[in-house]
Amino acid sequence: xxxxxxxxxxxxxxxxxxxxxxxxxxxxxxxxxxxxxxxxxxxxxxxxxxxxxxxxxxxxxxxxxxxxxxxxxxxxxxxxxxxxxxxxxxxxxxxxxxxxxxxxxxxxxxxxxxxxxxxxxxxxxxxxxxxxxxxxxxxxxxxxxxxxxxxxxxxxxxxxxxxxxxxxxxxxxxxxxxx
Amino acid sequence: xxxxxxxxxxxxxxxxxxxxxxxxxxxxxxxxxxxxxxxxxxxxxxxxxxxxxxxxxxxxxxxxxxxxxxxxxxxxxxxxxxxxxxxxxxxxxxxxxxxxxxxxxxxxxxxxxxxxxxxxxxxxxxxxxxxxxxxxxxxxxxxxxxxxxxxxxxxxxxxxxxxxxxxxxxxxxxxxxxxxxxxxxxxxxxxxxxxxxxxxxxxxxxxxxxxxxxxxxxxxxxxxxxxxxxxxxxxxxxxxxxxxxxxxxxxxxxxxxxxxxxxxxxxxxxxxxxxxxxxxxxxxxxxxxxxxxxxxxxxxxxxxxxxxxxxxxxxxxxxxxxxxxxxxxxxxxxxxxxxxxxxxxxxxxxxxxxxxxxxxxxxxxxxxxxxxxxxxxxxxxxxxxxxxxxxxxxxxxxxxxxxxxxxxxxxxxxxxxxxxxxxxxxxxxxxxxxxxxxxxxxxxxxxxxxxxxxxxxxxxxxxxxxxxxxxxxxxxxxxxxxxxxxxxxxxxxxxxxxxxxxxxxxxxxxxxxxxxxxxxxxxxxxxxxxx
Numbered sequence: 001x002x003x004x005x006x007x008x009x010x011x012x013x014x015x016x017x018x019x020x021x022x023x024x025x026x027x028x029x030x031x032x033x034x035x036x037x038x039x040x041x042x043x044x045x046x047x048x049x050x051x052x053x054x055x056x057x058x059x060x061x062x063x064x065x066x067x068x069x070x071x072x073x074x075x076x077x078x079x080x081x082x083x084x085x086x087x088x089x090x091x092x093x094x095x096x097x098x099x100x101x102x103x104x105x106x107x108x109x110x111x112x113x114x115x116x117x118x119x120x121x122x123x124x125x126x127x128x129x130x131x132x133x134x135x136x137x138x139x140x141x142x143x144x145x146x147x148x149x150x151x152x153x154x155x156x157x158x159x160x161x162x163x164x165x166x167x168x169x170x171x172x173x174x175x176x177x178x179x
Numbered sequence: 180x181x182x183x184x185x186x187x188x189x190x191x192x193x194x195x196x197x198x199x200x201x202x203x204x205x206x207x208x209x210x211x212x213x214x215x216x217x218x219x220x221x222x223x224x225x226x227x228x229x230x231x232x233x234x235x236x237x238x239x240x241x242x243x244x245x246x247x248x249x250x251x252x253x254x255x256x257x258x259x260x261x262x263x264x265x266x267x268x269x270x271x272x273x274x275x276x277x278x279x280x281x282x283x284x285x286x287x288x289x290x291x292x293x294x295x296x297x298x299x300x301x302x303x304x305x306x307x308x309x310x311x312x313x314x315x316x317x318x319x320x321x322x323x324x325x326x327x328x329x330x331x332x333x334x335x336x337x338x339x340x341x342x343x344x345x346x347x348x349x350x351x352x353x354x355x356x357x358x359x360x361x362x363x364x365x366x367x368x369x370x371x372x373x374x375x376x377x378x379x380x381x382x383x384x385x386x387x388x389x390x391x392x393x394x395x396x397x398x399x400x401x402x403x404x405x406x407x408x409x410x411x412x413x414x415x416x417x418x419x420x421x422x423x424x425x426x427x428x429x430x431x432x433x434x435x436x437x438x439x440x441x442x443x444x445x446x447x448x449x450x451x452x453x454x455x456x457x458x459x460x461x462x463x464x465x466x467x468x469x470x471x472x473x474x475x476x477x478x479x480x481x482x483x484x485x486x487x488x489x490x491x492x493x494x495x496x497x498x499x500x501x502x503x504x505x506x507x508x509x510x511x512x513x514x515x516x517x518x519x520x521x522x523x524x525x526x527x528x529x530x531x532x533x534x535x536x537x538x539x540x541x542x543x544x545x546x547x548x549x550x551x552x553x554x555x556x557x558x559x560x561x562x563x564x565x566x567x568x569x570x571x572x573x574x575x576x577x578x579x580x581x582x583x584x585x586x587x588x589x590x591x592x593x594x595x596x597x598x599x600x601x602x603x604x605x606x607x608x609x610x611x612x613x614x615x616x617x618x619x620x621x622x623x624x625x626x627x628x629x630x631x632x633x634x635x636x637x638x639x640x641x642x643x644x645x646x647x648x649x650x651x652x653x654x655x656x657x658x659x660x661x662x663x664x665x666x667x668x669x670x671x672x673x674x675x676x677x678x679x680x681x682x683x684x685x686x687x688x689x690x691x692x693x694x695x696x697x698x699x700x701x702x703x704x705x706x707x708x709x710x
Contacts, residue, residue: 042393049569050598050659054349054561066598070656073596105589 014064022075125154187320189554195379200555207552233305245273257333300343327353328401355385357553370514380406398505407522414444581618
């Protein structure tokens with residue numbers, strides 16, 4: 001590749017960096033094997049490692065390469081480890097893909113918060129939520145919806161409570177239409 | 180071929196010895212000084228007339244000019260004055276270690292005060308002079324090596340030392356990585372290797388995967404408080420205890436006797452490693468209360484020596500376990516073991532390494548010179564845009580930020596490839612807050628007290644609003660030198676905020692500039708005659 005073509009490519013890549021997921025950064029498929037991921041990392045390193053541009057004076061090109069290469073490392077760190085890769089793939093295939101392109105390991109505090117949100121952070125919220133889950137299991141959807149609504153009065157911002165309320169609400173409607 | 184003015188040198192700046200190398204005819208060669216010495220004691224001796232000696236001639240002054248001769252500066256570089264290593268050094272070093280501003284460490288020589296980077300810069304100046312004398316032209320660029328397990332403060336201080344010596348430091352390179360580069364360079368091999376690097380003051384182990392043109396560090400682990408010096412200390416304690424038992428005099432109480440004891444111990448270690456036995460004899464080591472001059476004589480067998488240092492040797496393998504675990508490997512997965520550092524010449528190390536890895540270490544690699552040679556390869560490659568190999572190195576320590584109650588939160592894991600960056604956002608917790616303070620640490624504990632503090636950054640200049648309203652995104656970057664940079668910006672406006680480092684043992688730009696002038700003015704009395 002000519003220097004000019006490379007410069008254009010680097011600039012284009014730097015511009016869309018925040019829209020790419022790690023598979024796209026390393027230019028591999030989502031089913032790539034660990035060997036393929038390593039080979040891709042070596043290939044991209046060969047192209048973008050900042051050492052190859054150390055003789056260049058400070059410039060926009062150098063900044064772009066720095067940004068790209070840091071993201072290549074970030075992608076490799078995530079995809080080379082099975083546990084991280086599985087979570088990451090689920091993240092980008094789920095909703096809000098754009099927000100989840102950069103892998104974030106949950107900190108211990110966040111994990112605790114997540115767990116609390118799942119079953120409720122207040123004793124009353126937890127009580128109604130559990131009752132709602134029991135109603136769901138017994139297919140008493142209207143009762144479940146009421147219990148989830150009660151739980152939400154104690155924890156109005158709990159996303160898990162909201163999701164369950166909506167789920168129960170939908171089931172109540174389909175239930176009625178079937179009848 | 181780059182033009183001659185563009186020669187970049189590779190410097191192995193060791194705790195005990197330093198070595199310098201350049202590329203000649205596409206091969207790294209070690210440059211000896213005018214007297215044929217290939218390694219040079221990392222010792223700086225300040226003479227009465229203002230001239231300065233560096234190297235093996237300076238080392239001879241440790242006893243005669245003890246107060247004004249600095250050695251093992253690498254043990255102190257980048258440390259805070261309150262650290263244990265500094266306290267330990269104060270007890271045994273004959274030169275004066277004092278406290279500078281911001282908890283930094285300074286060395287006082289007569290009425291002059293030096294920072295640690297300034298001392299190391301004098302060693303670097305000598306290395307630069309050796310090559311300049313050999314080539315006949317000035318050298319401006321260098322790659323300087325550091326132990327892989329060095330933290331950000333130590334790397335930054337080493338880089339400062341290079342700048343003070345008038346060098347453009349192209350890279351701070353990890354010693355085991357440099358050794359691997361010298362080993363694999365130009366060979367078309369695909370191997371998984373371990374570099375076992377036991378130096379004068381530090382121990383490192385790195386696991387690498389090397390290919391035709393790629394050197395990937397999979398993991399690194401180390402102990403910056405373990406080296407050949409500790410082996411000397413064991414012999415020293417043994418000699419001193421015996422002397423105390425027989426003569427009732429503790430040689431360690433007098434700093435001059437202590438230096439002679441130290442020198443004898445180092446020699447005994449080398450002798451016992453080479454010959455299987457060491458005959459120790461120091462004439463006139465001290466005087467008894469009646470003024471009678473006393474000699475120290477002893478004999479050390481290999482078996483006795485091995486017993487003395489066995490626990491130190493075992494400690495290195497605990498670190499090896501950690502590195503293998505980090506690389507998700509077992510010893511059987513490795514194709515080659517490379518030994519680096521003078522102490523790896525000891526039979527106890529070679530046999531223990533062979534036993535642990537179930538493999539003979541590679542022969543034909545000079546453990547004193549291989550790091551400088553790797554540094555020269557990297558130096559030349561950084562000047563050559565067509566160079567076709569590349570190093571993928573990692574950060575050795577987990578980067579953390581302080582949280583409430585003396586705890587820390589992980590930002591970047593150890594063994595993460597560099598360069599890398601990670602951002603974390605913070606919100607203000609008071610109305611009208613105009614500053615955010617962040618303490619940055621490196622280490623493997625979630626307790627701040629068990630990690631190394633890198634500094635306290637204070638960000639200001641963002642919008643002022645109600646509590647929780649202003650969000651600041653702090654970006655932590657580790658560059659290819661393994662050096663940490665912290666920046667912050669206001670999330671909403673994108674406005675970069677200014678940063679002051681409140682707690683840091685580092686030098687300011689002004690201090691570096693002054694030190695550069697002082698270094699340039701200093702004359703090195705080079706040569707045997709000077710000693």
